[in-house]
Amino acid sequence: MTSRTAERIGGGAVILIILALFLLVRAEPETLKPLSLLQINDLRAEAGQTETVTRNGTVTASVSAMDVLEVLGASPEDATSAAVALRDASPTRGQRLRPGTALSAWFEAGEDGRERLAGVSAKLSPKATLVASRSSDGRFKANLLSARTTTALHRVAGRIDTSLADAIIAGGGTRQHADMFAGLFPEDPALAKGGRKGERFDAVIEVVTDERGNFLEAGDLVFAAFNGAKTSGSWYRFTPEDTGLPEFFSRSGVAGDEFLLRNPVRGGEMSSGFGNRMHPITGEMLLHAGIDFRAPVGTPIRAAGSGLVTDMRYGEGYGWFVRIRHERGYETVYAHMSGFAENLTPGRTVMRGEVIGYVGSTGSSTGAHLHYEVLRNGFYVNPETLALPTGRDISGNKAVLAAFEAQRDAIDTFRNEAAGSQLFAATASTARMTNAPAP
Ligand SMILES: [Zn+2]
Incomplete structure (x- = not known):
């Protein structure tokens, strides 16, 4: 080791x-x-x-x-x-x-x-x-x-050949960007598995460089557009000033879908529900305050919703865990992890669907699984039966909408200017750009 x-x-x-x-x-x-x-x-x-x-x-x-x-x-x-x-x-x-x-x-x-x-x-x-x-x-x-760093925008656009992830990685993005991208188009489950040859995508990501322009790391996905056989659309990442939490909004300022994912482990099978049960190790009758999803060690765990990482550490019983505070009084907890996502720190905001860590069996656990808890106003609630609010619509809030539109237009301007995408000046040899019109 x-x-x-x-x-x-x-x-x-x-x-x-x-x-x-x-x-x-x-x-x-x-x-x-x-x-x-x-x-x-x-x-x-x-x-x-x-x-x-x-x-x-x-x-x-x-x-x-x-x-x-x-x-x-x-x-x-x-x-x-x-x-x-x-x-x-x-x-x-x-x-x-x-x-x-x-x-x-x-x-x-x-x-x-x-x-x-x-x-x-x-x-x-x-x-x-x-x-x-x-x-x-x-x-x-x-x-x-x-290190003192600079954040720049970087565009990756083109057609899927082998898979969306391959195309995004070839253009300087990461697997996580591809995952986030696919998560924005849940109507087409094929996209999460790579998409179809010839489907068009357009992504803008942030790139962090040191002050000499050397590439340090890829930052967040800030724009995703897709034009495929089953679905199409455009999403803009934006952080409303009133919540401070980043979310993806449509061109008109509506956040997509439900505001918490039902299952933070893609493909994870529910192995234990919410409610009273005998503790598998101590034998005591206790409230099982969350639900368990069985999945192999190392399976990515996603943030159920956009929020602030308020805690991440090793806890008795919980093992390695992450706690996230969302809007409207919600909190989520992810326990027994084998590890945290790189770059995750307390005080950082995460987006719905972003990978925060990996399934493990740390703490009081009898096998690899995610123990997932949802709290509303400090009380445990059953994530399975919870009636969730839908995504936010900022089109009715003039000040927030104006800020969103300014950012949206800036991203669009950048996309037009970067049509021939030539970023990664410092590491041009390692980043091959795909030149293609926006979908
Ligand atoms: Zn559990």
């Missing part, structure tokens, strides 16, 4: 370089060019003097950062101190690092000549890295390094 690469590098000035890097990253944009985090190793290599060894490992659902550091060679005291420092400096303050987080630890000779942990970095996302290093009192202190 841990990959080990031992690299011989000089590292007397590691801490100074980290500090310098931190200052540079925070400096004024135009005066100093910040160093890429990737350059840390090169600088260490040039620093000479004491021998430093770097080793890498990965946090998993069952192996914490502290465990990883011990396996890599840190003393239990150092591993604890460094892990606590990382945890306290992370954006998910106080929570353990999420499964999949890559750790890079470096070791150097201590005063007694024996190897000891000097520092550790945890890559949280393409935009953020936590770095903990030993301070003069021997304890570890951590800082969050954030």
Whole structure:
């Protein structure tokens, strides 16, 4: 589970370089060019003097950062101190690092000549890295390094050849964009399975770059139009100021469909309903406050509705779980996950249908399934029988509608200008654009 690469590098000035890097990253944009985090190793290599060894490992659902550091060679005291420092400096303050987080630890000779942990970095996302290093009192202190980023729009349009996902990925998007796209056209279930050859699609996504224009990550889907055999239409992503929650609206300002998905696991089979039942592990009679969907470990779990991630962590019983607050007094909870979606953090807003994590069997669970709860005004309700409100219509609210129309028109203008789609300037060789008229 841990990959080990031992690299011989000089590292007397590691801490100074980290500090310098931190200052540079925070400096004024135009005066100093910040160093890429990737350059840390090169600088260490040039620093000479004491021998430093770097080793890498990965946090998993069952192996914490502290465990990883011990396996890599840190003393239990150092591993604890460094892990606590990382945890306290992370954006998910106080929570353990999420499964999949890559750790890079470096070791150097201590005063007694024996190897000891000097520092550790945890890559949280393409935009953020936590770095903990030993301070003069021997304890570890951590800082969050954030890359300054720019968000640009990127258009991917054309005809489906093999599948919608292949076409979107070939144009610089992701599988998640294709999933979101297909979810906007539920009248045609074939689209979620790839669509039909020749059907036309048009998508606009956000692309996050660092200040030198290097691609960091793909952002949200902001526009989706489809012209297929069974359905067609256009959807614009927009965040009304009054709710702060992003949703997709039609050209005239109506959000689609019901406001919560009935089943957050596509293809998941309901294995246990809402109501009183005997707890499968303790044998007690308890209210089963949600419904269970059986699905293989790793099956994507979708946000039932647009909302704010208010909690995501490991909970007794729940295992890895996510809690989302929606509009109109609703909340949803997703438990026993094997992992969270990349980039998901507390305080982030998610869209209906967006992948937030993966099915697992963590916490009190007897097999891979999603335990899904819906709360209305703080009370558990049965998601199966719940009468759900339909999507919002903003066409009656003048101020909100005007803001929506401005954004809609900006997206349309961009689409016209990007008809020959030439984005990804920095990585043009890796992104092949499909040139085709809009559907
Ligand atoms: Zn359950």
